[in-house]
Structures are given as C-alpha cells and as structure tokens.
Amino acid sequence: MVRRSIFSVTLFLFTIVTCLLLFHAPVMAGKIKLNYANFPPAPTFPCVQMERWKVEVEKRTNGQVQINTFPGGTLLGAKGMMDGVIAGQSDIGNICMAYQPGRFIVTNATSLPLGIKDAKKGSLALLKLYEKYQPKAFKDVVVLAMFTNAPGNVMSKVPVRTLADIKGLDLRASGGAAQILKAWGANPVGMPMPATVEALQKGTVKGLFSSLEVMKDFKFAENCKYVTMTETVLYPFSVIMNKAKWDSLPKDVQKVMMDLKEEQSLWTGNYMDEQIKKSIAWSKEVNNVEFITLSAGEKAKWAGKLDFITEKWIAGAKEKGLPAEEIIKDIIAFAQ
Ligand code: 3IO
Numbered sequence: 001m002v003r004r005s006i007f008s009v010t011l012f013l014f015t016i017v018t019c020l021l022l023f024h025a026p027v028m029a030g031k032i033k034l035n036y037a038n039f040p041p042a043p044t045f046p047c048v049q050m051e052r053w054k055v056e057v058e059k060r061t062n063g064q065v066q067i068n069t070f071p072g073g074t075l076l077g078a079k080g081m082m083d084g085v086i087a088g089q090s091d092i093g094n095i096c097m098a099y100q101p102g103r104f105i106v107t108n109a110t111s112l113p114l115g116i117k118d119a120k121k122g123s124l125a126l127l128k129l130y131e132k133y134q135p136k137a138f139k140d141v142v143v144l145a146m147f148t149n150a151p152g153n154v155m156s157k158v159p160v161r162t163l164a165d166i167k168g169l170d171l172r173a174s175g176g177a178a179q180i181l182k183a184w185g186a187n188p189v190g191m192p193m194p195a196t197v198e199a200l201q202k203g204t205v206k207g208l209f210s211s212l213e214v215m216k217d218f219k220f221a222e223n224c225k226y227v228t229m230t231e232t233v234l235y236p237f238s239v240i241m242n243k244a245k246w247d248s249l250p251k252d253v254q255k256v257m258m259d260l261k262e263e264q265s266l267w268t269g270n271y272m273d274e275q276i277k278k279s280i281a282w283s284k285e286v287n288n289v290e291f292i293t294l295s296a297g298e299k300a301k302w303a304g305k306l307d308f309i310t311e312k313w314i315a316g317a318k319e320k321g322l323p324a325e326e327i328i329k330d331i332i333a334f335a336q
Contacts, residue, residue: 088244214279216282227291229292
C-alpha cells in the first residue's frame with residue numbers, strides 16, 4: 001500500500017513538472033512587446049529591413065519578444081522619429097540622419113563626396129564610424145543597426161546631360177545631397193522622401209537626387225524619364241531604441257539584438273544594392289527611362305565642383321572640437 005502511494009505521488013509530481021515544462025514556454029511567448037516605427041511606405045527598403053529584423057529577433061528569442069511594426073509614418077514620421085523614440089512614443093524607430101543635418105554631424109560625414117562605391121560598403125563604414133566615435137547625438141538611445149542607401153543619381157522629368165542643364169533645376173534632396181546639388185548649380189528643395197511623391201506629381205520639383213531603387217519602390221519612373229549617373233552621395237540611416245526600454249530587457253534578449261547589429265546592417269546594404277539592379281532593369285524595360293552617362297570630361301567638371309565640400313565640413317567639424325581629418329580618413333578606410 002505504502003509503496004503504491006509513493007508511486008502515485010511520484011507519478012503525480014512527475015506529471016505536474018512535465019506540464020509546467022510544456023506550458024511554460026507558451027505562457028512566456030509574446031511577453032515582451034516592442035513597437036517599431038518607420039516613416040516611408042512598407043515596400044521601401046527601410047521597411048523591408050525592419051520586417052527582416054522583426055522576423056530574426058522573434059525567431060532568435062524563441063518568441064519571447066514580439067515586434068509590432070508601423071510603416072508609412074503611422075506611429076512616427078520622418079522628422080519626429082528621433083525625439084519620438086527618446087520620449088518613448090515608440091520603443092524602436094528608423095531615422096534618416098540627412099533630415100536633421102546639424103544634429104548628426106559625425107555620422108552625416110558619410111554623405112560627403114568621398115567615392116564610396118555601394119550600400120554594403122557604405123553601411124559597414126557608417127557602423128564602424130559610429131562604433132569608433134560613439135557620437136553624442138546618440139547618447140539617449142541604443143543603436144540597433146546602421147546602414148546607408150546606394151550612391152545617388154539625378155532622376156528627372158527633363159534630360160540632364162551637362163552642368164548647363166542642371167542649372168536652376170528644382171530637385172528634391174536633403175542634408176549632404178542638397179549641398180552637392182547646390183554646388184552643381186541646381187536648386188535643392190528639402191523634404192523627406194515620402195513627401196516627394198506628391199511634389200513630383202504636382203510639379204513642385206522636377207526630379208530628385210537619391211538612390212535608384214526609388215524609381216521602382218516609389219514608382220518614380222512613371223514621372224522621371226531620365227536618370228543622370230552621378231554616382232555620389234549616400235544617405236545614412238540608423239535604427240534606434242528607447243534607452244529605458246532597452247534597460248528593461250533581459251540580458252539574453254539584449255544579446256540577440258547586439259549580435260544582429262552588424263549582420264543586419266550588412267544585410268540591408270546588400271538588399272539595397274540588389275534592389276538597385278532590379279529597379280534599373282524595370283525602369284528601362286517597363287518605363288522606357290533613358291540612363292545618361294556623363295563623358296569623362298563632363299564627369300571631371302562635375303566632380304571638380306565638389307572639392308570644397310569636404311574641406312568645408314572639416315573646417316566646421318574642427319570648430320566643434322571634432323577630430324575632423326581622422327573621421328574622413330576613417331570613413332574612406334572603413335569603406336574599402
Ligand atoms: C530613402 C528614404 C526612404 C525610403 C527609401 C529611400 N531610398 C533612399 C532614401 C534616402 C532618403 O531618405 C532620401 O531622402 O533620398
């Protein structure tokens with residue numbers, strides 16, 4: 001009798017423990033919910049990388065973390081993103097630093113005409129730059145990824161073949177890209193990328209200066225039938241998290257996110273470079289866009305107009321006490 005009851009008690013305990021083990025995981029699932037805000041529409045590259053990050057984090061935390069994504073400015077818009085994340089209006093956000101040039105002096109140096117070849121190289125250079133200098137601009141947030149778009153080209157409703165053609169032309173660009181357009185004699189009009197759709201339709205601008213994947217992702221090829229291959233200027237981006245929210249996360253979750261940082265940055269650069277190829281093919285085949293290559297002589301003239309821009313940035317950054325020359329040298333070296 002005694003032996004039988006010991007057996008039943010043991011069986012009973014065993015069943016309880018098994019049940020606890022089995023149901024423990026589902027009970028934990030989705031316990032940590034994080035909001036992730038993004039400013040452009042869902043099909044564009046900042047949002048594609050956001051969805052990829054969400055999937056990876058949910059997978060690598062075994063469902064302990066659930067990420068709710070808000071593309072298209074539904075939670076925070078382009079200009080309010082940084083302060084919105086600092087204030088906790090969203091846990092995570094994706095910022096384009098060119099929209100606040102004075103705020104991100106060190107990281108925006110990647111927008112200078114330094115000859116960075118593609119988005120993968122640009123993204124790695126930007127991340128390494130951030131890691132080395134830990135700019136004060138990010139002291140109130142935690143950086144989860146950094147990436148750039150691919151080198152920019154002029155997309156326009158009218159053909160741009162020479163500096164005479166671009167003179168006085170209203171083209172949309174922000175930050176470092178606006179400075180470059182100005183140096184070429186164009187009239188830069190500043191606004192975040194999503195606002196460009198309406199500006200092009202209404203004719204407020206005659207084109208834009210950015211990476212070519214937008215020809216397809218925003219359907220700009222329907223309006224802009226010409227592309228001039230200038231192949232310069234990157235826009236730097238960063239994914240940031242509210243600091244208090246970060247501090248509240250378990251160590252293993254933090255580790256998953258930190259382990260993803262460089263991988264995610266490179267993944268995004270790579271995705272961007274691939275999208276550019278698809279967008280160029282689509283623009284030619286479906287929308288009959290003409291791609292204009294500048295002659296060597298013309299290209300040299302265009303490049304010559306930009307020489308002062310990096311010098312000017314160095315002088316300004318030095319005044320602010322930054323190791324300006326070292327920053328420039330590092331960006332070039334990191335982007336090799
Ligand atoms: C960009 C911003 C949002 C969605 C797609 C994009 N491709 C390139 C950019 C860079 C940018 O912000 C800009 O203003 O050219």
